[in-house]
Amino acid sequence: MERYWNENMECATKDEMKALQSFRLSQTVRRVYNNVPYYRERMEKAGITPDDIHGVEDLKKLPFTMKQDLRDTYPYGLFAVPMEDVVRVHASSGTTGKQIVVGYTQHDLDVWSECCARALTAAGATNKDFMHVSYGYGLFTGGLGLHGGAEKVGMTVIPVSTGNTNRQINVIKDFGSTYICCTPSYALYLAETMKEMGITKDDIKLKAGLFGAEPWTEEMRREIEENLGLKALDIYGLTEIIGPGVAFECSEQSGMHINEDHFIAETIDPDTGEVLPEGSQGEIVFTCISKEAFPLLRYRTRDIGILKREKCSCGRTLIKMMKPAGRSDDMLIIRGVNVFPSQVESVLLQLGNTAPYYQLIVDRVNNTDTLEIQVEISPEMFSDTVKSLEDQEKIIKSAVESTLGIAAKIRLVEPKTIQRTEGKAIRVIDKRK
Amino acid sequence: MLIKQISIFVENKPGRLSNITNILKNNNIDIRALSIADTKDFGILRIIVNDPEKACNVLKDEECTVTITDVLAVGVSDEPGGLSVVMDTLYNNSISVEYMYAFVNKSEDIAYVILRVADNQKAAAVLTSAGIKLLTSKEIYDM
Ligand SMILES: [Zn+2]
Numbered sequence: 001m002e003r004y005w006n007e008n009m010e011c012a013t014k015d016e017m018k019a020l021q022s023f024r025l026s027q028t029v030r031r032v033y034n035n036v037p038y039y040r041e042r043m044e045k046a047g048i049t050p051d052d053i054h055g056v057e058d059l060k061k062l063p064f065t066m067k068q069d070l071r072d073t074y075p076y077g078l079f080a081v082p083m084e085d086v087v088r089v090h091a092s093s094g095t096t097g098k099q100i101v102v103g104y105t106q107h108d109l110d111v112w113s114e115c116c117a118r119a120l121t122a123a124g125a126t127n128k129d130f131m132h133v134s135y136g137y138g139l140f141t142g143g144l145g146l147h148g149g150a151e152k153v154g155m156t157v158i159p160v161s162t163g164n165t166n167r168q169i170n171v172i173k174d175f176g177s178t179y180i181c182c183t184p185s186y187a188l189y190l191a192e193t194m195k196e197m198g199i200t201k202d203d204i205k206l207k208a209g210l211f212g213a214e215p216w217t218e219e220m221r222r223e224i225e226e227n228l229g230l231k232a233l234d235i236y237g238l239t240e241i242i243g244p245g246v247a248f249e250c251s252e253q254s255g256m257h258i259n260e261d262h263f264i265a266e267t268i269d270p271d272t273g274e275v276l277p278e279g280s281q282g283e284i285v286f287t288c289i290s291k292e293a294f295p296l297l298r299y300r301t302r303d304i305g306i307l308k309r310e311k312c313s314c315g316r317t318l319i320k321m322m323k324p325a326g327r328s329d330d331m332l333i334i335r336g337v338n339v340f341p342s343q344v345e346s347v348l349l350q351l352g353n354t355a356p357y358y359q360l361i362v363d364r365v366n367n368t369d370t371l372e373i374q375v376e377i378s379p380e381m382f383s384d385t386v387k388s389l390e391d392q393e394k395i396i397k398s399a400v401e402s403t404l405g406i407a408a409k410i411r412l413v414e415p416k417t418i419q420r421t422e423g424k425a426i427r428v429i430d431k432r433k
Numbered sequence: 434m435l436i437k438q439i440s441i442f443v444e445n446k447p448g449r450l451s452n453i454t455n456i457l458k459n460n461n462i463d464i465r466a467l468s469i470a471d472t473k474d475f476g477i478l479r480i481i482v483n484d485p486e487k488a489c490n491v492l493k494d495e496e497c498t499v500t501i502t503d504v505l506a507v508g509v510s511d512e513p514g515g516l517s518v519v520m521d522t523l524y525n526n527s528i529s530v531e532y533m534y535a536f537v538n539k540s541e542d543i544a545y546v547i548l549r550v551a552d553n554q555k556a557a558a559v560l561t562s563a564g565i566k567l568l569t570s571k572e573i574y575d576m
Contacts, residue, residue, distance in 0.1 A: 021557050377498050379499075379500070382440075382498045382499075383500060384440035384441050384479060384500055384502040385470075385477075385531050385549075386472055387531075389472075389477070390472070411474050412442070412474070412475055413444055414442060414443070414496075414497075415496050415497075416496050416499055417444070
């Protein structure tokens, strides 16, 4: 029998859901209008006030929010509560601009855990299960998000985070992990490493995995399921909205149910901004209607997908989102680990006064991803002995590896040798494509 | 007594060395001695020139990564054991040698050795007291 974490919400009728969404939307709009000057200005410019937003059907009157808006208001310009009510921040970064910062009140963390708890329950997890979290912990939302959801369910959480794959496999085996969450490509890497270690799926107890943070294919799903002996489910989210748990797959494995009592989804034509009817492919836009600290209105995700409201065999009535077909972000997935080039930049900044030019060169050799980081040498780094330069490389290497969670080769290069376009260094060369 | 050596960071790329020597030649800078320390990915070109300050400036203008280090230069007679006296003296006084390289002067039958040691002052003192002649920078630059 199907179990739900919150049956009232997950199986609400269409009318009930719409009424709740309308109420929460109008409240949220009023709140950000009063508390966030940036939103107020935008709404005034569009000639609307909170009195114009009565319900979901008025959503299209609101201006879109773009990633650039988050950068322009960095770090706290879009926060809708005083900082004393903010109990946590997360951040996501990009190579092209400043990182963005999002905040959570205690209520927001509860909402987030609830969303993840729904996803875990849909995957069959109970308080008897062991949750192996090998998403990264830290400013990235993956680790702590699923962590909170698993605790809410009452699972025994194993917060392994990223890196050291052999150890991860030993933990899965010895601690008796029954659930796992990580990126799908890391799941494949785990399977591969298990094979090398002579451990089979019969030696481990994994029942299901929640995999997300990158697009993956049905072939990958089959391969993960076969090699790890588990049911592989998709989970979707983005830092700007809340983190993982915005939408989740049920046992039917055909699209992800959106937690629409917290996030209203729309699809739009990415060129014109026009709202598309349900069932057509377009850019997914989310509006947060229950969050306090960082409630984005009509946030353009740049993810392409399809929304479908149809009867699901699991009994949930939550609208479904078909797999995003792509994401134009600058995150790299290397050996299953999420890598942002800007992480390298911050490591280099920490080591010296200024970050030298650098470039990540990602390749695939014998089915394994390789990462080389070229760093332009600066006069401060240079000395006349080989040993001191090799020491520099070692310092950078260990700092980068402990930040990224994966091994990297560091290579010092001469100044002005890293390719630049319009004065800006090309940060990434991905030869795997 | 101390000689100024110029070190230049060079990637292991074809043409890079001749490129650097051309920069020096075009600026009328003569190379007295040269050595390259090599690793798989990069090298350090070390040179003794007749005008270190100028060399350093023109190389920096050409975006080279350059540093100046004080080194010692000793003359070693062309007879068996000439160099071992120098090494023994340093070793007996616990002065470690980071690296060294030799060059010959065309006009004399004498080899010169550039020494990069941990402690220049101490090395100069013990070598001199062992009767080993240290070259002055003027002697080297005017060679
Ligand atoms: Zn379902």
